[in-house]
Amino acid sequence: MLVSIRKLRLPEDASLVLSLNTSFTTSKTYQIESRADGFSLNEVNDYITKTYSFDLQSDEFHASNCCAMVAENGMTIIGVCSVEFQHWNRRAILHHLYVDVDHRGIGAGKLLLDASVVWAAESGARCLWVETQNINHSAIQFYTRHGFQLCGCDTSLYDPDTVLAGETALYFSLSLPYLPQQLGAIL
């Protein structure tokens, strides 16, 4: 069955989107090694399970400078994403990208990412930026495989009482092409 992408429709899609299983299990993670002049990532063996939660009431799914999309396999919603365009720095933020655990590896994540890239580029963004965690080995593989580059680490962002031991925020960025229609809008 072909996977297709369309805009999220609320409230119609809410129950299917909220029933997506966003969890991942991994046996490999990245350990952050902090140094005086920076940090490095070292792949280590570690067994971890984590589930992402999200709020469909939040601005990320509603605001006029945001775009939320779903991936469908036939009539079934199998994934969701939301991207925001920030005017002040012309950066787009990929806030959410989840494919249901039973439908991974068939290209839905890539299609949602591609649609986010197109929307961000058409909005005038110079890059697409995403926050993930050092423990999410598969997401890091996924983003770097699609051209994202590591652009930061914040060892103090998460309250250690609310995340897994050693969980640290990592940031990745994808440079976006300069679109001819932007040139047209400026000239």
Ligand SMILES: CC(C)(COP(=O)(O)OP(=O)(O)OC[C@H]1O[C@@H](n2cnc3c(N)ncnc32)[C@H](O)[C@@H]1OP(=O)(O)O)[C@@H](O)C(=O)NCCC(=O)NCCS
């Ligand atoms: C990350 C995620 C969105 C990828 O979605 P997906 O539908 O499984 O990915 P796709 O099937 O589109 O894969 C696209 C490409 O990424 C590669 N890829 C996907 N998962 C990968 C993994 N774990 N390791 C290495 N490569 C991977 C695929 O091989 C494929 O490569 P190709 O295009 O060269 O063939 C999905 O695993 C997921 O929802 N994870 C849980 C939620 C999550 O972590 N979200 C990100 C939060 S920041």
